[in-house]
Amino acid sequence: MPRSLQRLIFATALFIISMSLGAVGYIIIEGFAPLDAIYMAVITFATVGYNEVNTLSSDGKIFTIIFIMVNLGIFAYTVSVLSSFFFEGELRRVFKNIITSRDVKKLKNHVIVCGFGRNGIKVCEELRNDNIEFIVIESNSEIISSFPEDKNYFFINGNATLDEVLMEAGIKEASTIICSLPLDADNVFITLTARELNKKMKIISKANEPTSEKKLYRAGANYVVMPDRLGGIHMANLITKPYVIEFLELLNGVGDSKLVLEEVSHDKLKLEYQNKSLRELDVRNKTGATIIAFKDEVEGFIFNPHSEKAVQKGDVLIVLGNTKNIVQFKQVFVV
Incomplete structure (x- = not known):
């Protein structure tokens, strides 16, 4: 439970307990009716200064003094919690x-x-x-x-x-x-x-x-x-392999022409393209994208796979292209 909501529940509980004890006190000490006792407890708690229901006895006055002193802190805490909820956006966050x-x-x-x-x-x-x-x-x-x-x-x-x-x-x-x-x-x-x-x-x-x-x-x-x-490897490679890094940055979306790498498993291919060879898929001519790698459960990763390599269950294609190529690839081949 959010801490702010816990504070609101705690403040509400303190208020209810205080009102209950105050009302019971006025009923026992002054013999007030329940409604009059609750009214006295509320106006005393809120320190609004309304007239008393009836003239208080000495015991009633002592009880009221103690009740006010105890409730000053509770009243301030309750007001601060309610203010944070209604004026500081706390209620919306909850x-x-x-x-x-x-x-x-x-x-x-x-x-x-x-x-x-x-x-x-x-x-x-x-x-x-x-x-x-x-x-x-x-x-x-x-x-x-x-x-x-x-x-x-x-x-x-x-x-x-x-x-x-x-x-x-x-x-x-x-x-x-x-x-x-x-x-x-x-x-x-x-x-x-x-x-x-x-x-x-x-x-x-x-x-x-x-x-x-x-x-x-x-x-x-x-x-x-x-x-x-x-980061250290990247900075060193900017010196030793600057064009490789430039190509990798294109893959990461840095630069004017962004390239995208996408992985597509056998199960995500449309049914008519499953268990077909790469030559039969003809990805490059249909979409402009290129299959640069292939992963199967036996040989692992195969870079620049042969066109006769078949896409079977458990295999994954690694496809390279710009955003338009990848979108076209998904439209044509992916379920």
């Missing part, structure tokens, strides 16, 4: 969190992104571009509140190392979890927990230190990415 929780329960085979830092933001952008459903777990509420609402990201404000937070994110129904927290120890802990909660899911984790890489694999990660190492 309803949004409730709607998000409801929508998260409907997600299947989604991606969980732990951490919304530099790496996490980039991951989410790429997932959104490919229309892949995802949910973000971020412990810093300020980062979440400052993010533009029109992008409609699913956020959970919580600690991703906790089992209950991962369960709230639907980890048992998720296909992949990406651990991109700043500390390697947290990523190792999330990996261990995620692997225990979902044996079949794919786990991708970031690592800053070389010693953390083996620990993450032992913890159950399928892939470990080290941004600093990749």
Whole structure:
């Protein structure tokens, strides 16, 4: 439950308890009727200064003094909570969190992104571009509140190392979890927990230190990415292989003419194209795209596959082309 909603429930409970005790006190001490007792409790709590129902006895006055002193703090706390809800947009955020929780329960085979830092933001952008459903777990509420609402990201404000937070994110129904927290120890802990909660899911984790890489694999990660190492290799290759890097940047969407790599499994091909050879598919002439690699369960990856190679069950095609080529490919060949 969101902390803001807990505060509202707590403030409401304090108010009800205070009113109940005040009304009971006036009934016992002054013999007021229930409605008069509730009225006295409310105007005393709110310190509005209305006239008393009846003249109070000495015991009634002492009770009223104590009641006012005790309720000054409760009144201030209640007003602050209500103000945050109605004037600071807290109520809208609570309803949004409730709607998000409801929508998260409907997600299947989604991606969980732990951490919304530099790496996490980039991951989410790429997932959104490919229309892949995802949910973000971020412990810093300020980062979440400052993010533009029109992008409609699913956020959970919580600690991703906790089992209950991962369960709230639907980890048992998720296909992949990406651990991109700043500390390697947290990523190792999330990996261990995620692997225990979902044996079949794919786990991708970031690592800053070389010693953390083996620990993450032992913890159950399928892939470990080290941004600093990749960055260093990239900078060195800009000197030794500048045109290779320029080509790879085109694949990553950097540059004027963006190239796209797409993977298509045998099962996603239309029925009439399954179990056909690459020559029979004639992908290049039909779509302008090119099959640059082929993966089967026996030989693994085959680069520049022979035209007589048949696409059979379990095989995956790696297709290269610009955006228009890939769209045409999907229209022609993919279910």
